[in-house]
Structures are given as structure tokens and as C-alpha cells.
Amino acid sequence: MAGLPLARAQAIANSEMGVSPAATRILRLYSVAPTTTTAGTEISGSGYAAQTIVLGTADSTGTCNQTADINFPAATATWPNIVAWAITDNAGTTMFTFSTFGSLPVVTGSIVQFLIATNPIAVQYS
Numbered sequence: 001m002a003g004l005p006l007a008r009a010q011a012i013a014n015s016e017m018g019v020s021p022a023a024t025r026i027l028r029l030y031s032v033a034p035t036t037t038t039a040g041t042e043i044s045g046s047g048y049a050a051q052t053i054v055l056g057t058a059d060s061t062g063t064c065n066q067t068a069d070i071n072f073p074a075a076t077a078t079w080p081n082i083v084a085w086a087i088t089d090n091a092g093t094t095m096f097t098f099s100t101f102g103s104l105p106v107v108t109g110s111i112v113q114f115l116i117a118t119n120p121i122a123v124q125y126s
């Protein structure tokens with residue numbers, strides 16, 4: 001498979017992740033994972049609210065990393081298990097990237113966090 005020159009990978013990452021030109025990007029959580037052909041099912045209700053994510057300029061590997069901890073609001077009731085996240089535009093109509101992970105239960109009072117030190121979001125183009 002062909003690769004991208006680093007400068008091109010960085011330019012794509014910066015553009016898609018809202019770094020340059022600057023654009024709002026939203027981190028959303030899913031109970032049914034998106035795929036390359038389906039949108040998945042975003043969590044809704046019970047205190048859930050998608051969160052703004054800010055990613056830094058692509059590094060020497062073409063990777064953009066989150067610049068601050070992300071804390072979702074506390075669940076006001078049990079959410080469906082979270083199986084994926086995605087980064088979208090502000091309206092949620094364009095999905096730029098997504099990732100799946102093991103099923104995460106969220107019970108009343110739980111706060112889902114993506115902490116830079118322990119659970120960072122990094123998006124790589126190469």
C-alpha cells in the first residue's frame with residue numbers, strides 16, 4: 001500500500017481535525033459503533049451531551065493529539081454501554097474519524113473522561 005509524504009499527512013490531519021483552518025470538532029459516544037458504511041447509534045438522554053474536542057497540530061508522525069482533558073456530564077440514569085467514539089463536525093453531519101473499544105458500562109452518577117495522561121485521543125493519518 002502506498003503511503004503519504006509526511007507534509008501531506010500533516011496537512012490532511014490538521015484540516016480534518018479542525019486545526020488549520022480552525023473549526024469546531026465534537027467528540028461523540030456510541031452504543032452501536034459506526035463503520036465505514038453506517039453511522040452507528042449515538043448515546044442520548046440521561047444527561048449525555050457530546051463534547052467539544054480540540055486537537056493539536058499534527059506531529060512528525062502525522063498524529064493530532066487532544067490538547068485538554070475531556071469530561072462528559074454525569075449520567076443522570078444508566079446509559080447504554082459505550083462501544084465507540086467519533087469526531088464529527090459541530091452539526092454531527094460529517095464524521096471525520098471513529099474508533100471502537102471494549103464495552104463500557106455507565107451507571108447513574110458516572111462521568112466518562114478522556115484524560116490526556118491515561119486515555120488520550122490521538123488521530124493519525126499516514
